[in-house]
Amino acid sequence: MKQKSPICAVCRSTLSPNRKASDLERQMRDVQASCKGCNLQMALSNLRSHAATCSKYESYILEGIKSVKKEQPQVVSDVPNRFTFMCPYCRQQNLDQEGLVEHCNKFHFSDPTPVVCPICASMPWGDPGYMSANFMEHIHRRHKFSYDTFVDYSADEDAMMREALVRSLTDN
Template sequence: MAMFRSLVASAQQRQPAGGPAGGDSGLEAQYSCPICLEVYHRPVAIGSCGHTFCGECLQPCLQVPSPLCPLCRLPFDPKKVDKATHVEKQLSSYKAPCRGCSKKVTLAKMRVHISSCMKVQEQMANCPKFVPVVPTSQPIPSAIPNRSTFTCPYCGARNLDQQELVKHCVDNHRSDPNRVVSARCQLPGCLSPTVHPQCPLGTPGRGLASHACSASPQCPLFQVCPICSAMPWGDPSYKSANFLQHLLHRHKFSYDTFVDYSIDEEAAFQAALALSLSEN
């Protein structure tokens, strides 16, 4: 692990202390955010690895319990992410040609210029539309669900991958077997006045976690697993009575390792059956 860290550290792409390398032609690319691929906007630098990103682009990474650098994947302390003042100075000092009209503009103003440059707008309008490589009867994919990150159903923490969601729930919500949806049970006919001690309304009580509704299978305190509901075979209406146990038993591994999302359940079954027969 130490050798890996040293190799990554030696390959870090830090901004040069002196003048720009590669001349005007590569200047815009040199000062572009690795996430949005645009010229830096309010750049920030990660203290441990030195990689620079737009402040807004890095923000989602700061919301997870164990953030990793989007570029080198090394862990970092979110408290040690600082404003990249040296990069901001260079953005104000260096000029590069616009990719559309070739007018030289300071990098700090490049985004504003590109948004109003007619040449760039024409280039974007003439971009070829997506077409399949070979003819297909399948529709062009749209509205594909996010199967990479999930939201905690207890507290709303966002951008957790599968392993992070399991760890987050075990560490922070082990004593909360049910999801807290509001100050009161929302099931029609349920008159329970119980509220959660951490209710955002600040109302004290013995907790919805201990509330047992007479119609519990339909009680909204039972929650849908965000991982299962994002899968092609998932049922977004199925609610788990013990979400924590469900996580620990059903999501010990990542589906990305074993599942091909491009095929349906029957095709996946046939592929698994064929593989099993070939191994025997």
């Protein structure tokens, strides 16, 4: 595969690393801007070196950092994680739904221990205390697809059942 030439992130024109961009250098000498710290006017080409030595610019940056830190919410939301799961047998973490099925097939296929299905337990209607008598059969029957495609997590189970019945009658 041939390596592509680098391009400008702004205008997407091809950059030539071996050739000086004299037109751009000229523009940076001609265009004036002011320092955000001390409001001194200068050419863009001098702004970076000025900002490195301007104490008021440093204060300006620190104030911005403080305000950003203040505005961050301190409370972590109580939204359950429905994207990664822990293996109910060996406690391996960060398995997505497909990865959990593959992992259990590979390492726990013949384990008869009743366990709680982590996928079902993460659902609004899930019972985190319900142990599946045959987890491997359950995971193959119930989790062939991702619930995200078909489920409205904000609706309760009765509302979803009514919706499914209505759709099954009108889809024919």
